[in-house]
Amino acid sequence: MKGLEYTSRTMSASMDIPDEDESGSSSKAENVESMRKQLKAEGEKRDEFENNHMKEALLASRRSKPKLASAQAVLSSRLEPETIQKEPFVTASENPEDWESNSVLNCSETNNGEKEKDRKNENTKYIADERGLFSGEVSRNNMWRPGQRERWRGKRRERLEGRAENIEEEDNTTEKEMNRGIRLRHRQRHWRSKEAQDEESKKDVTGLGGAVQGNIDGDTEMRGTVPHHILSKVFANSFASSSSSSSSSFNYSSAESDEVFSEGEEMAKRKDVRRCRSWRTFLTMMQWSKRRQSSWVQLAGHQGNLQLGEGGEVLKRFNEVEDTCLQALMSDPLHQFVPHYYGHISRNGENYIRLEDLLSGLKQPVIMDCKMGIRTYQEEEIVKARTKASIRTDMYQKMVKVDPTAPTEEEHAQRGVTKLRYMQWRDSTSSTSTLGFRIEGIMTENGIVRRDFNKIQSKAQVTETLLLFTKGQVHILEAYLSRLDALKETLKESAFFRSHEVIGGSLLFVHDRPTNKANIWMIDFGKTTPVPNNVHLKHDIPWFEGNREDGYLCGLASLISLLHVAIREVRGQDLETHHSQTEQIVSELNQHQPGINETTADFLKETTATNHKD
Ligand SMILES: Nc1ncnc2c1ncn2[C@@H]1O[C@H](COP(=O)(O)OP(=O)(O)OP(=O)(O)O)[C@@H](O)[C@H]1O
Numbered sequence: 362m363k364g365l366e367y368t369s370r371t372m373s374a375s376m377d378i379p380d381e382d383e384s385g386s387s388s389k390a391e392n393v394e395s396m397r398k399q400l401k402a403e404g405e406k407r408d409e410f411e412n413n414h415m416k417e418a419l420l421a422s423r424r425s426k427p428k429l430a431s432a433q434a435v436l437s438s439r440l441e442p443e444t445i446q447k448e449p450f451v452t453a454s455e456n457p458e459d460w461e462s463n464s465v466l467n468c469s470e471t472n473n474g475e476k477e478k479d480r481k482n483e484n485t486k487y488i489a490d491e492r493g494l495f496s497g498e499v500s501r502n503n504m505w506r507p508g509q510r511e512r513w514r515g516k517r518r519e520r521l522e523g524r525a526e527n528i529e530e531e532d533n534t535t536e537k538e539m540n541r542g543i544r545l546r547h548r549q550r551h552w553r554s555k556e557a558q559d560e561e562s563k564k565d566v567t568g569l570g571g572a573v574q575g576n577i578d579g580d581t582e583m584r585g586t587v588p589h590h591i592l593s594k595v596f597a598n599s600f601a602s603s604s605s606s607s608s609s610s611f612n613y614s615s616a617e618s619d620e621v622f623s624e625g626e627e628m629a630k631r632k633d634v635r636r637c638r639s640w641r642t643f644l645t646m647m648q649w650s651k652r653r654q655s656s657w658v659q660l661a662g663h664q665g666n667l668q669l670g671e672g673g674e675v676l677k678r679f680n681e682v683e684d685t686c687l688q689a690l691m692s693d694p695l696h697q698f699v700p701h702y703y704g705h706i707s708r709n710g711e712n713y714i715r716l717e718d719l720l721s722g723l724k725q726p727v728i729m730d731c732k733m734g735i736r737t738y739q740e741e742e743i744v745k746a747r748t749k750a751s752i753r754t755d756m757y758q759k760m761v762k763v764d765p766t767a768p769t770e771e772e773h774a775q776r777g778v779t780k781l782r783y784m785q786w787r788d789s790t791s792s793t794s795t796l797g798f799r800i801e802g803i804m805t806e807n808g809i810v811r812r813d814f815n816k817i818q819s820k821a822q823v824t825e826t827l828l829l830f831t832k833g834q835v836h837i838l839e840a841y842l843s844r845l846d847a848l849k850e851t852l853k854e855s856a857f858f859r860s861h862e863v864i865g866g867s868l869l870f871v872h873d874r875p876t877n878k879a880n881i882w883m884i885d886f887g888k889t890t891p892v893p894n895n896v897h898l899k900h901d902i903p904w905f906e907g908n909r910e911d912g913y914l915c916g917l918a919s920l921i922s923l924l925h926v927a928i929r930e931v932r933g934q935d936l937e938t939h940h941s942q943t944e945q946i947v948s949e950l951n952q953h954q955p956g957i958n959e960t961t962a963d964f965l966k967e968t969t970a971t972n973h974k975d
């Protein structure tokens with residue numbers, strides 16, 4: 362698992378924000394204060410300018426309705442936005458690489474309750490600070506000590522171009538204070554973004570819908586809001602990480618930014634640079650947007666049920682059962698395994714659940730959807746089949762396509778089957794009934810989607826598919842294994858899991874080589890229902906009608922066990938290769954040094970075996 366990073370909120374909670382150094386002389390404090398004023402004034406102008414372009418960009422993007430790639434599986438965004446999502450805009454690294462990788466890290470934020478509370482308090486403090494410190498007019502020229510301005514400009518340019526680490530390394534207290542000023546501002550913006558996001562989520566949960574217009578609390582900083590839900594989140598993260606880490610890499614570079622401005626030219630050039638930066642921001646934003654939209658895919662499930670929202674979130678057709686579950690899950694230990702729930706939204710008369718896009722920030726996601734449980738139909742389906750069974754032609758056709766001999770004579774004659782019959786047949790011909798899960802679909806690194814796993818049933822076939830999915834990369838298999846172990850532990854503590862029959866829920870496996878991330882998420886709660894208080898589900902015992910058992914833990918245990926098998930297989934193959942290589946070395950040595958004794962040969966074999974094991 363070395364080197365592989367989880368994208369879970371818990372494990373990625375490393376989005377560190379630098380501690381403010383409270384010490385310092387009063388003159389330094391004055392400098393910082395002046396700096397803040399300076400930054401505030403500059404920032405407001407720049408924000409206004411950039412936001413105008415951002416708005417144009419968003420309008421243009423709406424007009425052009427960005428196409429979503431991959432004909433097989435990617436859904437096109439068919440919805441016209443009615444309203445604009447309100448999120449605070451946070452300027453950020455212009456390097457889209459940073460945005461993407463950090464967007465995933467953003468997730469970490471919701472997991473650590475105490476830490477988050479502290480940060481929020483801190484944030485409140487910063488907002489108060491800013492209101493106090495940044496108010497009033499500032500005369501720029503009297504803010505600078507001789508030479509300080511040039512140094513600062515140089516450093517600022519460097520920072521924008523990708524040498525943030527140098528700034529940190531410079532032993533110049535004044536400039537460090539200045540950078541702290543910037544970080545303070547970025548951090549403040551970051552937290553405002555988060556607060557506004559939280560605020561919006563709350564409104565959504567209470568049923569007010571996702572779209573809110575206007576400023577929050579009349580805060581003047583909110584003038585700079587950009588109606589891009591995810592972008593602001595990503596920007597915020599990007600900033601938090603870029604400002605927090607001295608090793609942040611800004612790969613962005615430009616010809617203009619290499620120039621050193623003279624005093625006289627300074628203002629005009631700065632304006633130009635800002636304009637260029639705005640356009641660059643716009644272009645990179647569009648590129649980013651196009652890229653991430655094209656990587657989103659609906660692998661399994663009802664085609665057309667899901668789509669990528671305007672703001673980058675996933676919109677799933679509203680289902681009250683699922684909505685209720687997601688709300689409950691947000692305050693359950695399982696929330697770290699569930700996409701973040703942002704409430705619901707109405708578009709063109711249709712209601713949607715807004716969910717975190719689990720592929721966001723990934724460049725070449727490889728995905729697998731495993732439907733969990735020893736059955737995929739609810740008990741009510743049995744009742745329906747007994748009472749008012751409707752004959753499904755579509756299901757008959759799906760059945761015949763997989764196995765023409767599957768329907769009975771009667772079913773052939775009526776060219777239809779009941780839903781229960783079809784679902785039971787699906788469960789029994791796949792690994793659902795025996796292993797407690799089945800593979801629904803896989804998308805490979807090159808975007809090819811495969812859903813032809815209907816007949817994969819035996820342990821050997823599943824193991825082979827797991828190896829195909831991970832390309833036999835042990836560190837990925839191990840990362841998944843570890844995540845499943847963590848899920849198993851969390852399920853034991855989950856009140857939600859104890860009290861719900863989970864039918865048709867999936868585990869979404871996602872790994873991404875370029876960003877070195879792997880994760881497993883619980884999705885699809887459309888058929889997850891609470892059981893009466895007197896029913897205590899075990900999730901790992903056989904089902905019979907009435908006991909509501911779903912066998913979710915059977916499926917999890919099978920998956921864990923098969924991942925072990927897959928790992929052993931890869932290791933075994935590696936070991937075989939190592940053995941044959943060692944044999945070859947020994948025989949070559951023997952040719953050159955005929956006296957090589959058996960102990961040396963054994964030692965060599967043993968060493969390669971031990972190395973391999975490590
Ligand atoms: N939050 C998410 N982020 C990214 N992709 C998602 C997300 N939720 C779902 N998907 C994609 O959509 C697919 C289907 O999701 P889901 O199982 O929730 O749909 P469904 O229509 O309810 O499925 P079913 O027909 O099995 O009930 C998943 O396989 C996955 O590829």
Ligand SMILES: O=P(O)(O)O[C@@H]1[C@H](O)[C@H](O)[C@@H](OP(=O)(O)O)[C@H](OP(=O)(O)O)[C@H]1O
Pocket residue numbers: 737759780784787865888
């Ligand atoms: O995967 P398949 O073989 O295509 O079969 C579908 C699958 O079992 C879905 O889970 C089920 O929807 P529900 O989970 O919502 O019942 C759907 O029923 P439906 O056609 O009645 O929607 C089936 O057609």
